[in-house]
Every structure is written in structure tokens, then in C-alpha cells.
Amino acid sequence: MPSTSALQFAEAGHHTQMRAFAGEVLYTEGMPADHLYVVKEGEVDLYLLRDEKRVVVETLGVGQCFGINPHQAKGRRLHNAAARSYCELYVIDQATVATHIDGSSDLVGSLLHTLSERLSFTHELIATRVNYQPDLLIYGQLLYLLGIAEVGKAAVHSRVDHGKSPVLASPLLQDVVTQARLMFGHSDRHISGCLTKLLNLHLIRIDDEKGTGKRVHFVPKDFVSQVRKVTSQQVDNDKLSYEYISVDEFAAVVDVDRALLLRKLAGGEFADDVFTFRKAEIMRLLNDKGRRYFTERKIKRPEEFSDILDLEFADQKSVFQAVSKVDSYDLAKLVSTLDSELVKQKIVSSLSRSRREELESDLKDMRPTDPVEVQQIRNALINEVKSLMTQRA
Numbered sequence: 405m406p407s408t409s410a411l412q413f414a415e416a417g418h419h420t421q422m423r424a425f426a427g428e429v430l431y432t433e434g435m436p437a438d439h440l441y442v443v444k445e446g447e448v449d450l451y452l453l454r455d456e457k458r459v460v461v462e463t464l465g466v467g468q469c470f471g472i473n474p475h476q477a478k479g480r481r482l483h484n485a486a487a488r489s490y491c492e493l494y495v496i497d498q499a500t501v502a503t504h505i506d507g508s509s510d511l512v513g514s515l516l517h518t519l520s521e522r523l524s525f526t527h528e529l530i531a532t533r534v535n536y537q538p539d540l541l542i543y544g545q546l547l548y549l550l551g552i553a554e555v556g557k558a559a560v561h562s563r564v565d566h567g568k569s570p571v572l573a574s575p576l577l578q579d580v581v582t583q584a585r586l587m588f589g590h591s592d593r594h595i596s597g598c599l600t601k602l603l604n605l606h607l608i609r610i611d612d613e614k615g616t617g618k619r620v621h622f623v624p625k626d627f628v629s630q631v632r633k634v635t636s637q638q639v640d641n642d643k644l645s646y647e648y649i650s651v652d653e654f655a656a657v658v659d660v661d662r663a664l665l666l667r668k669l670a671g672g673e674f675a676d677d678v679f680t681f682r683k684a685e686i687m688r689l690l691n692d693k694g695r696r697y698f699t700e701r702k703i704k705r706p707e708e709f710s711d712i713l714d715l716e717f718a719d720q721k722s723v724f725q726a727v728s729k730v731d732s733y734d735l736a737k738l739v740s741t742l743d744s745e746l747v748k749q750k751i752v753s754s755l756s757r758s759r760r761e762e763l764e765s766d767l768k769d770m771r772p773t774d775p776v777e778v779q780q781i782r783n784a785l786i787n788e789v790k791s792l793m794t795q796r797a
Contacts, residue, residue, distance in 0.1 A: 408468070410468070410469045411466070411467040413442075413496075414442040414494035417496070417500075419496050420495040420775075421775060421776055422775060423493070424490070424491045425490055425666055426489050428486060428487045430486060430487065431481050431484065431485055433453065433482065433484050434481060436479065436480060436481075437472050437473060437479030438498050439496060439498060440469055440472045440498070441469060441470055441485070441493045441496075442468075442493065442494040442496065443465060443468050443493060444491075444492040444494055446466075446487060446491030446492065447463055447464065447487075447489050447491070448463070448464045448470065448485055448487055448491060449462075449485070449487075449488045450464065450470060450483045451484050452484065461526075461527040470485060472498060472501055473524060474517050479498065482524050482527070483527055539594075539598050540598060540601055540602060540631055540634065541631055542588065543584070543599065543631075544602070544627060544631030544632070546583060546584060547573075547602075547620065547627065548627050550575040550583065551624030551627070553575075554573050554574070555571050555573050555624070561625060570623045570625050571624065571625065572622070573623070574620065574621045575619065575620055576616070577599075577617065577618040577620050578617060580595075581595050584598075602631070605634055607627070608621065608622040609621040609622070658686065658695060658698040663744070664698075665698060666743070703717055706718075706793035707790070709787075710786070712782040712785065712786050715747045715751070715786065715789060716744070716747055718750070718793060720750070720753070720754065722796070724754040725792055726788040726792060727751055727754045727755065727785070729788065730781070730785060732759060733766055735751070735781075736763055736767050737773045737777070737781060738785065739751060739752070740770050
């Protein structure tokens with residue numbers, strides 16, 4: 405596993421740990437920035453909501469940190485964060501972070517503030533400049549406007565007499581490039597690539613006219629509709645990959661209960677197809693495999709058990725034997741953190757009446773649990789069930 409200074413600091417300080425499943429939102433824009441997160445395992449997407457669209461501005465991996473902005477006196481979240489895959493994170497409180505930043509030299513502190521400010525500006529720039537229309541279509545619209553500006557709207561849309569050719573526009577190539585830079589923020593290389601695609605589709609012609617420079621020739625009339633016809637037959641995956649939807653929106657799209665989706669995700673059943681809730685990918689799966697793909701859990705064999713939710717596939721006898729070996733208070737800690745009613749009922753139904761009453765009593769007095777300790781209890785129980793079932797196989 406890659407190691408960074410941030411990861412080494414988090415591991416040495418015995419800071420709180422947490423886990424998150426794919427698509428789970430860690431925080432939203434505007435919330436108090438009380439904690440710094442360090443990625444121990446998995447990936448996290450940082451995204452912004454702009455014009456009712458979710459734009460992923462950065463994806464962070466193991467060893468990287470996020471959540472606190474040194475350039476802000478009173479920290480507020482400047483973006484949203486969600487788990488792209490199953491994640492394990494260290495959580496470091498703001499006071500600890502502030503102490504170490506204040507203890508650094510003036511140069512380091514100033515550098516951190518400057519980099520933090522520049523990164524926030526860059527994220528905002530990315531979010532506001534993402535256009536969800538296909539690139540060829542927005543370039544078609546740009547050329548149409550430049551064509552109208554050159555020859556006039558009346559001339560473009562006037563009725564063409566029999567035997568006469570439609571009005572031709574010929575803006576300077578340099579003017580097209582300049583306007584594309586200003587309006588879209590695209591690089592010269594990207595602009596050249598889009599114009600080349602229009603050229604290869606025979607929608608435009610580029611000639612080098614002596615004395616004036618290169619010009620882009622095209623017929624403005626119906627130009628946008630011709631480009632739209634071409635782009636409608638192509639899926640712009642690069643554009644769609646920016647759009648990010650929440651767990652609730654995912655559940656609404658496929659019409660499946662949110663808790664069921666999370667159980668399937670926790671079991672790694674979407675790993676080959678869905679690494680995060682990308683709208684284009686979910687719609688593809690819905691069209692190709694239907695709603696049943698999202699509702700029916702893949703039945704696991706005992707040797708595939710890896711999470712407490714896999715008790716759903718365990719036989720009752722093995723669950724009974726494994727649960728009988730677990731300390732009552734540890735069992736209460738485990739049950740108090742379970743989201744799956746099915747698994748919870750399977751555990752409870754394996755208890756004798758006296759142990760069930762003891763469990764209910766412990767749950768009433770239950771204090772906040774240590775997530776690491778609970779995870780160890782979960783692992784021990786599922787491993788015991790796995791062992792018992794494998795021996796019987």
C-alpha cells in the first residue's frame with residue numbers, strides 16, 4: 405500500500421477511523437470543516453453542484469487528504485465529498501491540524517494558504533466550465549453565430565432561389581479559435597481536434613487564402629441541425645462521465661430500495677460494472693440488464709463470505725453455533741450497528757430466550773461504539789460462520 409506523510413501521521417496518532425461504501429456522501433458544501441480526512445483505502449470523489457449538475461472536480465486515492473482549507477479562517481466545506489468505492493478513512497480533528505499548521509514556518513504557512521486558495525479557484529473553474537452538450541454541437545453553435553455575424557441573419561435564412569447556392573460563411577480560423585478559448589476555456593489542441601472532426605464529417609472546409617489567412621467555410625443555414633444529427637448518433641462518454649448522482653438518485657433511477665443497493669454494493673456485486681454512481685453507466689445497466697440486476701443479490705458460497713451482510717446466505721445452524729461463541733455485550737455492539745434487518749433478525753433468532761432478553765437490555769444501555777472494535781467483532785463472526793459451513797461442505 406502506498407505511504408505518504410499524511411498517512412504516516414494519521415497511523416502514528418491513533419486517530420479515529422471510519423468506513424464508507426461507494427456513493428456514500430461524507431459531507432456537503434457549506435458544512436463546517438471540522439475534520440481532515442486521510443484516505444487509508446479506496447477512492448473519494450470531490451464534486452460541486454452547478455446548474456443542477458454534479459461535476460467531479462477531483463478523485464483522491466490512498467494517502468491523500470482533504471476536507472480542510474487552510475486559507476479559510478472559519479472553515480466551511482467548499483465542495484462535496486463522496487466515496488467513489490469502498491473506503492477506509494482516518495479522521496483528524498481541526499484543532500490538531502491547526503496546531504501543526506501554526507507550528508510551521510511563515511513560509512510554509514503562506515505556501516499552504518496560497519495553494520489552498522488556488523485549488524479552490526481551480527475546482528470552481530472546472531465546475532462552471534463543464535458543458536454537458538457534445539463538443540461538436542457547441543462548436544457547431546459557435547460557428548453558426550460567427551456565420552450570422554459575418555453574412556447577416558436575413559441572408560442566412562432567406563429562401564434560396566432555384567439554381568442558386570446557399571449563402572456561405574467564411575470566418576477567419578483564428579477568430580474561431582479565439583472565441584472558443586474565451587467561451588469554453590478549451591486548449592488550442594482541443595479546439596483543433598473538434599474542428600478536425602467537423603472537417604472529416606464534411607461539415608466544414610478550411611482553406612488558406614493568401615493575404616487573409618486560413619478561413620473556415622460552411623453553410624450557416626441548418627448547420628446546427630446537421631451537427632446535432634451527427635452527435636445524436638454518438639454517445640459522448642467523456643461528457644457523461646462528469647455527471648455524478650447520489651445514492652438516493654441512483655435508487656430512484658432503477659426503482660430499488662436504497663438499503664438493498666447498499667447491501668449489494670457492500671458485497672462487491674457491482675464491482676465489475678459500477679465503481680461509483682455515474683449516471684451514464686447506471687442507465688446502460690438498466691437498459692442492458694433490467695431492474696432485476698439491481699434487486700437480486702448474487703448468492704455467495706461460504707468461501708466467498710467477507711462481510712457480516714453475507715450472513716444472509718448462511719444456514720441457521722452455522723449462525724447459531726457461531727453466535728453462541730460471541731460475548732453478549734459484543735453481540736449487542738454488533739447488532740446496534742447493523743443496517744440490514746434481515747441479518748439482524750437472523751442473528752437474534754439464533755439466540756435463546758434468556759440471551760435475547762440480555763441483548764435487548766444491553767441495547768437499551770448501549771453507548772457509542774468504537775467502529776474498529778465493531779469491525780473486529782464482525783470479522784470474527786463471519787469467519788467463524790464461514791469456517792463452520794466450509795467444514796460441512
